[in-house]
Amino acid sequence: MSNISIKDIAAKAQVSTATVSYVLNGTRNVKQVTRERVLQVIEEMNYKPNNAAQSLKRRRTNTIGVIAEDVTVFNVPEIIDGINDCADRLDMHILLTNLRLDKRIGRSFDDMDTYRQYAENAVSELLSKQVEGIIYIGVHPRDLTGLCDTDGKPIVYTYSYTENDPSIQYDDEQASYEAMRYLIDHGHSRIAIISGVMDSIPSRLRFNGFYKAVTEFQLPFDPLLIKMGDWEAESGYRLTKELLSLPEPPTAILSMNDVMAVGVLRAASEMSVSIPEQLSLIGFDNREFSEYLMPRITTMDLPLHEIGYQAMEALSRILQGEEAGISPKPMCRLIERDSVAPPKR
Amino acid sequence: MSNISIKDIAAKAQVSTATVSYVLNGTRNVKQVTRERVLQVIEEMNYKPNNAAQSLKRRRTNTIGVIAEDVTVFNVPEIIDGINDCADRLDMHILLTNLRLDKRIGRSFDDMDTYRQYAENAVSELLSKQVEGIIYIGVHPRDLTGLCDTDGKPIVYTYSYTENDPSIQYDDEQASYEAMRYLIDHGHSRIAIISGVMDSIPSRLRFNGFYKAVTEFQLPFDPLLIKMGDWEAESGYRLTKELLSLPEPPTAILSMNDVMAVGVLRAASEMSVSIPEQLSLIGFDNREFSEYLMPRITTMDLPLHEIGYQAMEALSRILQGEEAGISPKPMCRLIERDSVAPPKR
DNA sequence: CTGTTAGCGCTTTCAA
DNA sequence: TTGAAAGCGCTAACAG
Numbered sequence: 001m002s003n004i005s006i007k008d009i010a011a012k013a014q015v016s017t018a019t020v021s022y023v024l025n026g027t028r029n030v031k032q033v034t035r036e037r038v039l040q041v042i043e044e045m046n047y048k049p050n051n052a053a054q055s056l057k058r059r060r061t062n063t064i065g066v067i068a069e070d071v072t073v074f075n076v077p078e079i080i081d082g083i084n085d086c087a088d089r090l091d092m093h094i095l096l097t098n099l100r101l102d103k104r105i106g107r108s109f110d111d112m113d114t115y116r117q118y119a120e121n122a123v124s125e126l127l128s129k130q131v132e133g134i135i136y137i138g139v140h141p142r143d144l145t146g147l148c149d150t151d152g153k154p155i156v157y158t159y160s161y162t163e164n165d166p167s168i169q170y171d172d173e174q175a176s177y178e179a180m181r182y183l184i185d186h187g188h189s190r191i192a193i194i195s196g197v198m199d200s201i202p203s204r205l206r207f208n209g210f211y212k213a214v215t216e217f218q219l220p221f222d223p224l225l226i227k228m229g230d231w232e233a234e235s236g237y238r239l240t241k242e243l244l245s246l247p248e249p250p251t252a253i254l255s256m257n258d259v260m261a262v263g264v265l266r267a268a269s270e271m272s273v274s275i276p277e278q279l280s281l282i283g284f285d286n287r288e289f290s291e292y293l294m295p296r297i298t299t300m301d302l303p304l305h306e307i308g309y310q311a312m313e314a315l316s317r318i319l320q321g322e323e324a325g326i327s328p329k330p331m332c333r334l335i336e337r338d339s340v341a342p343p344k345r
Numbered sequence: 346m347s348n349i350s351i352k353d354i355a356a357k358a359q360v361s362t363a364t365v366s367y368v369l370n371g372t373r374n375v376k377q378v379t380r381e382r383v384l385q386v387i388e389e390m391n392y393k394p395n396n397a398a399q400s401l402k403r404r405r406t407n408t409i410g411v412i413a414e415d416v417t418v419f420n421v422p423e424i425i426d427g428i429n430d431c432a433d434r435l436d437m438h439i440l441l442t443n444l445r446l447d448k449r450i451g452r453s454f455d456d457m458d459t460y461r462q463y464a465e466n467a468v469s470e471l472l473s474k475q476v477e478g479i480i481y482i483g484v485h486p487r488d489l490t491g492l493c494d495t496d497g498k499p500i501v502y503t504y505s506y507t508e509n510d511p512s513i514q515y516d517d518e519q520a521s522y523e524a525m526r527y528l529i530d531h532g533h534s535r536i537a538i539i540s541g542v543m544d545s546i547p548s549r550l551r552f553n554g555f556y557k558a559v560t561e562f563q564l565p566f567d568p569l570l571i572k573m574g575d576w577e578a579e580s581g582y583r584l585t586k587e588l589l590s591l592p593e594p595p596t597a598i599l600s601m602n603d604v605m606a607v608g609v610l611r612a613a614s615e616m617s618v619s620i621p622e623q624l625s626l627i628g629f630d631n632r633e634f635s636e637y638l639m640p641r642i643t644t645m646d647l648p649l650h651e652i653g654y655q656a657m658e659a660l661s662r663i664l665q666g667e668e669a670g671i672s673p674k675p676m677c678r679l680i681e682r683d684s685v686a687p688p689k690r
Numbered sequence: 691c692t693g694t695t696a697g698c699g700c701t702t703t704c705a706a
Numbered sequence: 707t708t709g710a711a712a713g714c715g716c717t718a719a720c721a722g
Contacts, residue, residue, distance in 0.1 A: 005699055016709045021701055028702095031707060046496060051474045052406070053699035055397040056714045072426050074633075077416045084416075084443045093470075096441040098429045125438075129396045151391060233637065262637040269639060288419075289634025292578065292607040294614060350715055361693045366717055373718095376691060398715035401698045 004047045013041040024049065055130055063093040064315060065126030065134045067119065067148075070102040073139040074287060075304055079158055082308025083135060090316050095131055097122040101139065109140055112147055123148045133315045136160065137308075141169065141201045154318040158311045166324040168311045172202050175300050175332035176209030176254065179282045182298075182334055183252045184217050187342040188280060192225035192243050192250035194236055194260055206256050206284070225250050229260050236263025244271050244279075251343035252280035258287040261297055261339075276341035286335050295338035303330035349392045358386040369394060400475060408438040409660060410471030410479045412464065412493075415447040418484040419632060420649055424503055427653025428480060435661050440476055442467040446484065454485055457492060468493045478660045481505065482653075486514065486546045499663040503656045511669040513656045517547050520645050520677035521554030521599065524627045527643075527679055528597045529562050532687040533625060537570035537588050537595035539581055539605055551601050551629070570595050574605050581608025589616050589624070596688035597625035603632040606642055621686035631680050640683035648675035 006024075010017040015034060022028040023038045030038075041047075055061045066083060068076050080096065087094050099118050101109075108114060126134060133153055138144065138160030145162040148155060154165075161167035183191050193210050196203040214221055224246055229235035236255055240263060243250055255261040261283035265275065273279050275295055283290055286301035307330055314324045351369075355362040360383060367373040368383045375383075386392075400406045411428060413421050425441065432439050444463050446454075453459060471479060478498055483489065483505025490507040493500065499510075506512035528536050538555050541548040559566055569591060574580035581600055585608060588595055600606040606628035610620065618624050620640055628635055631646035652675055659669045 006701095007699075017700080018702075018709060018711090019707090022708085025701080029707070034707080048469060048473045048496075050401070050699050052397045052400040053714090054701080056395070056401055056698090056716090057700045057702085059714070061397070070426075071416070071422045071429075077422050081415075081417050081443065081445060081448070084445060085448075088445075094441070094443075096439070098426065098439075100426060100429060100433075103426070103430075124393060128393045151393070259637070266639065287633075289632075289637045292604070292634045293637065294611065294639065351717095352715080362716080363693060363695090363718080364691090367692085370717080374691065379691080395715050398698090399717080401700090401714090402716045402718085404698070 004045050005050070006047075008045065009038065009041050009047055012045070013038045061093070061130045061132060062091065063095055063129070063131050064312075065095045065097065065123075065129070065131035066137065067097045067099060067122045067126070067134060068137045069099050069139040071096075071098045073102055074285070075159060075302065076137055076139065078304035079137050079308035079311075082305035082310075083312045084308075085305070086309045086312035086316075090312070092312070092316065095126060095129060097126060109142060112144070116147060119147050120149075123150055127151055127153065133319055135308075135311045135315055141172075143201075154315060156311045156315045156318075156324070158307050166314055166318070168307050168314060169329060170303050170307060171329040171331055172205035173209040173212070174329075175284070176206035176256075177213050178209075178332070178334055179254055179284075179300055180210055180213030181217075183254065183280060183282065183340065184213065184219070186252075186280065186340055188252040189217075189219050190222070190225070190248070190250045190343075191219065191252045191254060192227065193254045194227045194229045194239050194256060194264070196229060196231045196256045196260075198228055203256060210254065229256070231257055231259060233259050233263040233266070236260030237267045238263070240264045240267035241271065244268070244273055250279070252282070252340070254282050256284050258283040258285045258290045258297065258299055261290070261299070262293065265293060265297075276339050278344060280341055280343070281339040282334075283339075290335075291337070297339040298337045299335050300332045301335050302332055306330040349390050350395070351392075354383065354386050354390065354392055357390070358383045406438070406475045406477060407436065408440055408474070408476050409657075410440045410442065410468075410474070410476035411482065412442045412444060412467045412471070412479060413482045414444050414484040416441075416443045418447055419630070420504060420647065421482055421484065423649035424482050424653035424656075427650040427655075428657045429653075430650070431654045431657035431661075435657070437657070437661065440471060440474060442471060454487060457489070461492060464492050465494075468495055472496055472498065477664055480653075480656045480660055488546075499660060501656045501660045501663075501669070503652050511659055511663070513652050513659060514674060515648050515652060516674040516676055517550035518554040518557070519674075520629070521551035521601075522558050523554075523677070523679055524599055524629075524645055525555055525558030526562075528599065528625060528627065528685065529558065529564070531597075531625065531685055533597040534562075534564050535567070535570065535593070535595045535688075536564065536597045536599060537572065538599045539572045539574045539584050539588075539601060539609070541574060541576045541601045541605075543573055548601060555599065574601070576602055576604060578604050578608040578611070581605030582612045583608070585609045585612035586616065589613070589618055595624070597627070597685070599627050601629050603628040603630045603635045603642065603644055606635070606644070607638065610638060610642075621684050622689065625685040625688070627679075627685060635680075636682070642684040643682045644680050645677045646680050647677055651675040 006017045006020045009020045023035045134155040136157045144160045157167035227239040283297050283299035286299045290297045290299045351362045351365045354365045368380045479500040481502045502512035572584040628644035631644045635642045635644045
């Protein structure tokens with residue numbers, strides 16, 4: 001059992017506790033033989049320094065807190081992984097709190113009051129554990145201003161943002177612009193878009209990218225090709241049916257997420273419209289299943305790992321007293337698969 | 346900034362530090378007015394107790410360590426969530442370490458030496474942080490005997506096991522038996538099975554369940570219906586082609602995971618064998634995508650949340666000085682969807 | 691009901 | 707090159 005303290009080591013090695021501390025931390029020159037003797041005793045007794053005592057004394061923990069709204073939501077684990085990746089390099093430690101929002105409050109993210117309590121408790125606990133900063137991982141990009149009071153400690157948001165604190169997000173607008181360009185490059189001009197719920201940031205940004213491409217490439221603009229979904233497969237299904245029933249149906253659909261793309265697939269299949277031969281499809285998120293569908297769908301990969309990594313970097317920079325710095329937004333990357341082909345004429 | 350200590354509170358509230366501590370912990374009766382005064386000052390100054398100091402003094406941290414081999418692997422987040430769920434109720438805290446094994450060593454889990462170092466460091470760090478016990482979450486069920494020396498602190502394994510320590514796993518054998526029964530109940534008797542790699546524990550156990558059903562229900566036993574896959578979609582694809590080319594092909598396939606089931610779907614589609622009309626299919630794992638395939642596939646849901654929950658419970662019991670206790674293995678649950686139908690005759 | 695005080699295990703200043 | 711000793715912020719035994 002680890003009730004061995006520096007004192008036990010000191011006694012057994014016949015030195016003072018100070019000396020043990022010196023060899024442990026390399027804070028001072030210690031005679032070679034002494035050092036070796038101490039090291040050996042440490043080894044023998046399998047001594048592990050008590051981190052609580054160290055933190056108390058040093059008044060530093062090298063630890064940051066990570067608050068995840070829900071670790072079971074698809075984007076979160078990869079972001080955590082990115083944070084870990086960076087933290088390992090910086091020799092920082094992570095204290096992870098899982099708010100379990102999905103299980104506890106379902107999808108009602110609109111009303112912050114319902115989960116503010118959870119967030120506050122998490123922050124409070126983390127602060128109590130002397131973290132030097134916090135990274136907050138949302139499950140859905142939205143404005144979280146006023147959610148957490150971190151008592152002056154720096155906080156960085158990912159996959160969400162606030163008015164005052166730094167936040168790391170990928171470039172949604174660029175992503176949908178790229179997707180459109182890819183479709184256009186393949187010869188499409190009658191391109192429909194199925195959005196997520198319209199009060200969501202990504203929906204708006206992705207629309208911007210869409211419009212930008214439409215404008216820039218002078219595509220015929222047809223409001224009938226713009227459909228408002230709600231992120232769920234059912235809406236993709238329903239809207240695709242509408243789209244394909246149009247007198248002049250689109251030759252390609254850009255779906256704002258992969259889940260709705262599943263609905264597109266189903267609708268197309270039911271209407272005997274084959275993808276990609278008669279209809280091209282691009283999804284968003286590069287969800288794991290997008291690769292398993294038939295056909296495997298072309299989709300936008302979200303730079304989740306990098307978002308986490310950058311969040312950790314930014315926080316570290318702030319901790320060093322530097323500016324958060326505005327590294328360029330991580331970019332999405334198109335994963336080319338089998339759901340896009342030139343339109344048949 | 347939280348450099349406010351109990352002393353500051355004591356001074357401002359004109360009491361001793363002891364009194365502050367008493368009201369904070371409710372360890373002793375404190376006169377109503379005094380308590381309120383203290384509480385108010387605490388509130389005013391936004392005081393948060395220093396956890397490091399508390400732990401040091403109390404010699405208890407109420408904290409356990411969780412070592413996840415890789416948080417980005419599908420089974421892990423849900424297990425973590427279960428641990429969290431239980432830990433919240435027990436008022437225990439979690440220190441999570443992500444080994445990042447998938448990114449660092451890929452799939453070479455066979456050679457423990459390649460990752461022992463990571464595991465040892467993780468344990469060592471956790472011990473240093475005074476965790477009272479550890480839960481280890483594997484990404485693949487296998488024997489981990491000798492991986493970690495926890496220096497006498499209790500450890501519970503999930504999704505893996507060792508010879509000497511308690512471990513929580515679901516019942517693989519029962520699961521495949523149930524799947525078989527479901528198929529049999531639907532009228533199938535010529536049932537093929539596509540396994541994972543054969544040196545894996547789940548493969549063997551699921552085979553046992555398969556045999557048990559075959560024996561118990563006196564199905565015609567045909568070795569041609571037994572195929573060894575490797576967990577990947579490609580193997581499901583290839584083996585299904587073999588199966589469907591048999592003089593007397595099976596009417597149903599039990600695939601030992603959902604990924605290989607995707608291969609089954611592809612092969613069947615290519616050979617114009619429709620599922621479930623001409624071929625029934627059951628998968629394993631209830632991966633998210635299984636619901637998005639066409640048809641939505643019937644699959645065995647793994648009780649991941651419960652595994653995590655039970656691991657935490659078991660650890661807590663050990664910490665209380667009780668026996669780990671052998672609660673019954675959590676059961677898998679068949680998720681009925683659209684890939685099973687009676688065989689056509 | 692409240693206060694004084696010894697220490698938890700460690701780092702670090704000061705002194706030798 | 708080493709040691710003595712003062713605390714870091716807190717809890718709890720002891721005293722009143």
